[in-house]
Amino acid sequence: LAVFSFCFLLAYHFPFFNGDFFKWNDPFTTKVQIPSYASDMAGYINKLPANNRILLLPAFNNQADSYEWGFWGIDSLPHLFTNKSIIANSANSPEIISSIYISISQNEENTFLRLVGRSGVTKVLWRDDVLYSDKIRTSKNFSQVKKNLESFNGVTLEKEIGAWSLYKVESLYYAPVFHSIDSITYAQSDVIRLRSIFKEEENSGSSVILFDQSLTDKNKDILLFSRKKVIEAKCVACGPMTFNKTKGGLLMQDNIKVLPNSPFYFLSFLKEQQIQRLYENNPIRRIDADLGYSSKRIVEMREIANAKARNDTDRFFVSEAIKKYNALIRDVIEQAGNLSEDKKNEAFMKISIYLNSQFWFLSVQKNLYDYALEDFEELSVFMQETINNLGSKIWATNFTDNKIRYFLKLDESGMYDFNITAGDTLAQTVTIDGINLTEFKNLALNKGTHKIEVSYPVAKNLVDSVSATESGELRLEFGKRIKIPIKNFNPEETYFVSFDYKISQGRPNASIIEKEKTKQHIWNLLLNQNNVWSSFSAIFEPHRGTKSVNLEFYPTGFEITGGTIQIKNLKIISVYVPEVFVSRSIEPSMKIGSPKISFSRVNPTMYEVNIENSTLPFVLAFGESYNKDWRMYVAEKPIPESQHYILNGYSNGWLIDKKGNYSIAVEYFPQKIFYAGLVVSGISIFVIILIFWKRKGKL
Numbered sequence: 001l002a003v004f005s006f007c008f009l010l011a012y013h014f015p016f017f018n019g020d021f022f023k024w025n026d027p028f029t030t031k032v033q034i035p036s037y038a039s040d041m042a043g044y045i046n047k048l049p050a051n052n053r054i055l056l057l058p059a060f061n062n063q064a065d066s067y068e069w070g071f072w073g074i075d076s077l078p079h080l081f082t083n084k085s086i087i088a089n090s091a092n093s094p095e096i097i098s099s100i101y102i103s104i105s106q107n108e109e110n111t112f113l114r115l116v117g118r119s120g121v122t123k124v125l126w127r128d129d130v131l132y133s134d135k136i137r138t139s140k141n142f143s144q145v146k147k148n149l150e151s152f153n154g155v156t157l158e159k160e161i162g163a164w165s166l167y168k169v170e171s172l173y174y175a176p177v178f179h180s181i182d183s184i185t186y187a188q189s190d191v192i193r194l195r196s197i198f199k200e201e202e203n204s205g206s207s208v209i210l211f212d213q214s215l216t217d218k219n220k221d222i223l224l225f226s227r228k229k230v231i232e233a234k235c236v237a238c239g240p241m242t243f244n245k246t247k248g249g250l251l252m253q254d255n256i257k258v259l260p261n262s263p264f265y266f267l268s269f270l271k272e273q274q275i276q277r278l279y280e281n282n283p284i285r286r287i288d289a290d291l292g293y294s295s296k297r298i299v300e301m302r303e304i305a306n307a308k309a310r311n312d313t314d315r316f317f318v319s320e321a322i323k324k325y326n327a328l329i330r331d332v333i334e335q336a337g338n339l340s341e342d343k344k345n346e347a348f349m350k351i352s353i354y355l356n357s358q359f360w361f362l363s364v365q366k367n368l369y370d371y372a373l374e375d376f377e378e379l380s381v382f383m384q385e386t387i388n389n390l391g392s393k394i395w396a397t398n399f400t401d402n403k404i405r406y407f408l409k410l411d412e413s414g415m416y417d418f419n420i421t422a423g424d425t426l427a428q429t430v431t432i433d434g435i436n437l438t439e440f441k442n443l444a445l446n447k448g449t450h451k452i453e454v455s456y457p458v459a460k461n462l463v464d465s466v467s468a469t470e471s472g473e474l475r476l477e478f479g480k481r482i483k484i485p486i487k488n489f490n491p492e493e494t495y496f497v498s499f500d501y502k503i504s505q506g507r508p509n510a511s512i513i514e515k516e517k518t519k520q521h522i523w524n525l526l527l528n529q530n531n532v533w534s535s536f537s538a539i540f541e542p543h544r545g546t547k548s549v550n551l552e553f554y555p556t557g558f559e560i561t562g563g564t565i566q567i568k569n570l571k572i573i574s575v576y577v578p579e580v581f582v583s584r585s586i587e588p589s590m591k592i593g594s595p596k597i598s599f600s601r602v603n604p605t606m607y608e609v610n611i612e613n614s615t616l617p618f619v620l621a622f623g624e625s626y627n628k629d630w631r632m633y634v635a636e637k638p639i640p641e642s643q644h645y646i647l648n649g650y651s652n653g654w655l656i657d658k659k660g661n662y663s664i665a666v667e668y669f670p671q672k673i674f675y676a677g678l679v680v681s682g683i684s685i686f687v688i689i690l691i692f693w694k695r696k697g698k699l
Helices: 002-012 014-018 036-046 077-081 095-105 109-119 139-151 194-200 213-219 265-278 283-305 312-336 341-363 373-393 465-469 669-698
Strands: 023-025 053-057 085-087 123-127 155-161 164-169 178-180 183-188 206-211 226-232 403-410 414-420 429-432 443-445 448-455 472-476 482-485 494-505 508-515 520-524 534-540 548-555 563-575 580-585 596-603 606-614 618-625 630-634 644-647 651-656 660-668
Touching: 036 077, 036 123, 036 155, 036 164, 053 095, 053 139, 095 109, 095 139, 095 194, 109 194, 123 139, 139 155, 178 596, 194 206, 206 644, 226 403, 265 283, 283 312, 283 341, 312 341, 312 373, 341 373, 341 403, 341 448, 403 580, 414 429, 472 548, 508 563, 548 563, 606 618, 618 630, 618 644, 630 651, 660 669
Parallel strands: 053 085, 053 123, 183 206, 183 226
Antiparallel strands: 123 164, 155 164, 178 618, 226 580, 403 448, 414 443, 414 580, 429 448, 472 563, 482 548, 494 534, 494 563, 508 520, 508 548, 596 606, 606 660, 618 651, 630 660, 644 651
């Protein structure tokens, strides 16, 4: 028995002894033997000067670093065993880093050199042994990226050890860790577009200050030094939840406890009127309130019409509910007219979504026309006319026709340069306020809101022509799926899917299925289960490791006979939304200084900066990642946080107006607290030991 038990335990733990125990996702394992070439390269990197910053290539996949010899980690391997700053596209990396990666893949040499100069990247570490988490893509899949890098002027091979190669990067746009800014570009944008801005930038010493509407008061001082202004156009309905003029999508309230025929209804209605008066001078809040109450009126009509015991008085309540509904819709349209052009457009889209949802909700109610025919006919006409009227006024992207639409808000008139990022396909036409652009420089634009439309050739449908063009029934058998694959699929692209459908029998549904090697991602489309023609449209961005994508239809009900759905106008296309912005040179209100600057590093969290011959206010840039806890002291007096800015979307900058020669201390404040804590802890331990020693002596 003892021998048997010993053999059983040995066999049970055999995977631990042969190493298979550590393989959680072969070949990735928690027990790895780091190749000698990686250790040797780490040793070489550790001997480099401390100011080097190293960019990793190929880029991370899903914010993880993984290799064909088994290592997989959220943190990069070079970061774990080198003492230098390692730059990669991790989850917390600033936008400037992703811009660098894109500039390499797009073979944009000048943009790459500008970005690495601004971010302080001096080396690039290429690893030929990378294996992505999908176990499919390796470094060989990015051979073109490596060719682009090696073709750039200023990029030379410095050291090659085994599968790892270290490249030296030299750029004319490098700046010391501490330096003054000789030119400022003011970027008015919700999303950082550093790559696009630097691509157009001519001044090597310029730094971008990202403008945020909520920080207007803070930025107003430093903006006095701006020499260039960049304003981003906002794409309308370009995100995953695209706007569809014929689509509702809102869930309606199932039931209401207090109906108009209740003696307590006046209390509920009185509360509604109080809220409307409260938002009398707030159009956006008033619109939201009115739309909510309009849906309530719709459900009230349905509840009264579907009641088992009905009389002429109830019909009066239905008529009153319809009148109140019409008044609410007229009020929201009137309130929308008080908004700016772009906000009015947003309000019209919201109203249209509500109206379409309410219309489809009523369309499946069978008892309405039996009870109050004339009233509901008038309501239907009112809703249809309002929906069509709104549709003609709404300005929104139309992916079906490949027309990308934007709003551009300018706070001053002037001469502007128009910029649009180029994709694989050139735009057919670009219009501003309906006028075709033939020249993109020195455009005279007035203050206010402008409409921009960028039109591309109608994209090729990526689903089978038979499925896309023929209208007919899809018979969904019990337990079976109809799969429609996307042809020429590319996980790096964005896709638009749209189709019209009508459910004839059962509960058919549809999903977009993204398949990787070992897993899949499912996006349930949640089709309306009504026996009426409906439309579906949406944008989706595949996961990077996806190999193929299918649009699949299948029955979800408990009918043995399956389901039936009619599909027409099925379309799946690849879409591209370019960045659009305008820029103009402006005369700065104040001259910016450029004193002589030198610095020394006291420790990793403290620097001493010497300023000489300062005669004008200047902006001191510090090339470490922005953090409000970086503090600057001039003559031991802290510079206010209101003069601390984010430069280039990631680094620190301070506005300093002191003249003459002086020293500045820069330190990371939490480190001071840490040191103070160490002192307090040390004193506490000493006191405890002293007390214990004295008590022991007494014993």
